């Protein structure tokens with residue numbers, strides 16, 4: 209039985225993963241658009257009061273309704289056909305799904321325990337390996353590093369299901385799986401994800417307590433060793449983009465980093481799935497320097513964005529993180545890139561801000577298909593390399 213969610217805090221100000229800031233305020237989501245750099249700085253530090261005149265828009269007057277809608281339909285039979293992938297699922301259901309998938313495809317799929325969360329929940333990655341060819345390339349995909357970005361775990365589930373269903377059916381998928389293994393971690397931040405279902409829908413960080421404060425949680429995507437805790441991250445444990453006490457201080461980031469370190473010979477592509485704002489991001493986000501293979505990476509995300517526009521008539525922005533968003537150090541993509549995984553990406557899935565993190569279930573299918581197209585484009589390009 210799913211407990212009804214407690215009301216999220218009446219007043220939360222959050223640095224949003226894109227261009228806007230928003231506030232969840234008595235059942236509505238408000239967005240605030242800063243007009244000057246000074247206002248950006250004020251918003252980054254703001255806690256409860258606003259002393260400047262800012263443009264405030266009511267984005268979602270019915271946010272409470274939308275939150276309820278997202279939690280519906282979860283108790284039905286998890287095997288009830290393909291609609292399973294077009295709903296959001298509780299953490300417990302996702303663990304069941306991981307188990308079931310590994311059991312249903314014993315010769316193709318293995319669940320690998322890569323570590324555990326602060327609250328001791330297991331971090332399982334699924335390894336999809338369709339044959340035993342030597343020296344196969346591999347791709348890593350993690351979802352759910354940020355708790356409230358529900359479309360992200362939904363994509364990982366959809367993606368695994370899609371690959372398994374279309375192997376030997378669709379030529380491209382067959383070709384990709386014949387030549388490449390996949391490691392898919394559906395929920396990198398299970399404690400945070402759980403918390404968004406039970407306590408606060410807009411939670412972003414993990415759930416580890418911090419010394420000397422009652423504030424909880426580290427932003428796992430500021431906790432990696434890539435210009436760690438410089439401009440674009442915060443040393444304040446109460447901040448949404450808190451970098452943690454030291455790089456890889458968190459069991460979740462450490463688990464992923466350890467796994468990638470020990471598999472860096474085979475893993476040639478790193479991909480982290482976030483939402484929202486529709487972006488295909490390449491390194492770097494932690495510095496304005498260009499990556500050594502920038503043009504190659506840029507060409508890949510450009511091609512992917514062009515394809516999405518052509519097939520789905522939807523716009524994705526693409527480029528280096530520091531150019532198209534803002535400086536955001538300590539991210540997993542930049543860290544993986546510096547480790548030697550030269551095809552490293554972060555995708556920000558739908559939407560561009562209408563629903564934001566509260567993307568309705570009816571949009572899951574579209575969002576996942578777009579991202580799938582981008583993954584296929586990248587996988588095919590990397591496979592062509594010697």
Ligand code: ARG
Pocket residue numbers: 225226429482489493494529535536537538539540541542554
């Ligand atoms: N919205 C993501 C974040 O703020 C962007 C991630 C891009 N990569 C990065 N290393 N910052 O975490």
Ligand code: ZN
Pocket residue numbers: 225354357482483
């Ligand atoms: Zn995110």
